[in-house]
Amino acid sequence: MGWHRLSHALLTGVVDGIVGTAALKIVRIIGFRVFHAMPGSMPELIGVLVTNRFMYGPDLYSNILSWPIIFSTAWAS
Numbered sequence: 001m002g003w004h005r006l007s008h009a010l011l012t013g014v015v016d017g018i019v020g021t022a023a024l025k026i027v028r029i030i031g032f033r034v035f036h037a038m039p040g041s042m043p044e045l046i047g048v049l050v051t052n053r054f055m056y057g058p059d060l061y062s063n064i065l066s067w068p069i070i071f072s073t074a075w076a077s
Helices: 002-033 040-051 060-076
Strands: none
Touching: 002 060
């Protein structure tokens, strides 16, 4: 009985994560393509904000700097 509940909870969590990620991607793509209101690449946005290059756009340094931030917040959550 215990393993069945655990495996069901794990499967539900994985499916919910995939569905949630797909829904977020769809919202971001529609927002970016149709309304020009959302960033196309979240790592680029984070790098631009951290390096204070918001008016200039991303460059190699801001892109390299953003990926450890993205991975560290993903692991922390």
